[in-house]
Amino acid sequence: MSLLNGPRPTSGLTCWCQDMNVKSTAQEVCRRLREHYGETITTRRLEPVAELVLTILSQNTTDVLARRAYDRLRARYPDWEDVADADEAQLATTISSGGLSAVKAKRIRRALREIRERTGGLELEHLREMPLQEARRWLMSLHGVGPKTAAIVLLFSFGRPALPVDTHVWRVTRRLGLIPEGTSRERAHTLLESILDERCIYHLNHNLVRHGRSTCRARSPHCSSCFLNDLCVYGAGRAPESDGS
Numbered sequence: 001m002s003l004l005n006g007p008r009p010t011s012g013l014t015c016w017c018q019d020m021n022v023k024s025t026a027q028e029v030c031r032r033l034r035e036h037y038g039e040t041i042t043t044r045r046l047e048p049v050a051e052l053v054l055t056i057l058s059q060n061t062t063d064v065l066a067r068r069a070y071d072r073l074r075a076r077y078p079d080w081e082d083v084a085d086a087d088e089a090q091l092a093t094t095i096s097s098g099g100l101s102a103v104k105a106k107r108i109r110r111a112l113r114e115i116r117e118r119t120g121g122l123e124l125e126h127l128r129e130m131p132l133q134e135a136r137r138w139l140m141s142l143h144g145v146g147p148k149t150a151a152i153v154l155l156f157s158f159g160r161p162a163l164p165v166d167t168h169v170w171r172v173t174r175r176l177g178l179i180p181e182g183t184s185r186e187r188a189h190t191l192l193e194s195i196l197d198e199r200c201i202y203h204l205n206h207n208l209v210r211h212g213r214s215t216c217r218a219r220s221p222h223c224s225s226c227f228l229n230d231l232c233v234y235g236a237g238r239a240p241e242s243d244g245s
């Protein structure tokens, strides 16, 4: 058993980030993921408002369907002002391919209107230089924006060290013991960022998603062949023969 693979303290700490054992494990996990999957340099995908809208469209659907809904939205409403002022039912019809269209139309319209009211325009550039946690809180105060959506905008549009915790990141980091059992996905954002190096945050989302899809799958994870096994709380108790396909 690795020295890193000891029991993870869950009490007596005022902050998860004070747990040096967890921090050491997190560092080693990052290193191995980088070695195995490569170092993904996170680049800007879309301008911040576009990224925000695309991320809302991505909620509870696939990337492909979200992108299709986004392309239809941009074709019908080339200007964000048009989206903010659009008829909600028509907006929902336009983005229907992404699912939950009535909810998403309301979220998008309200978020854009809130941005316009607070900034006087439809852009988010003021967040670029704002302290990270303040920028996160600003985004999360918008209608329909939770920690994952805020982190996506901060990471992918602004290139800032925020970690989006999707279902793969949440599952794999829980199994590894990097966050305590029972941690909500919302809380996981803060806990993980508190134990990770900034450099690691830039590629961890991408690499954990790859690992979650290929090896640490929700059902039948391939623990016996996993290169993180000796670091993993869940994997340590799994015999090779218990692996499925």
Ligand code: SF4
Pocket (backbone or CB within 6 Å): 172, 175, 176, 215, 216, 217, 221, 222, 223, 224, 226, 227, 228, 229, 232, 233, 234, 235, 236
């Ligand atoms: S050892 Fe198993 S549970 Fe742990 S990260 Fe690897 S596949 Fe996931």
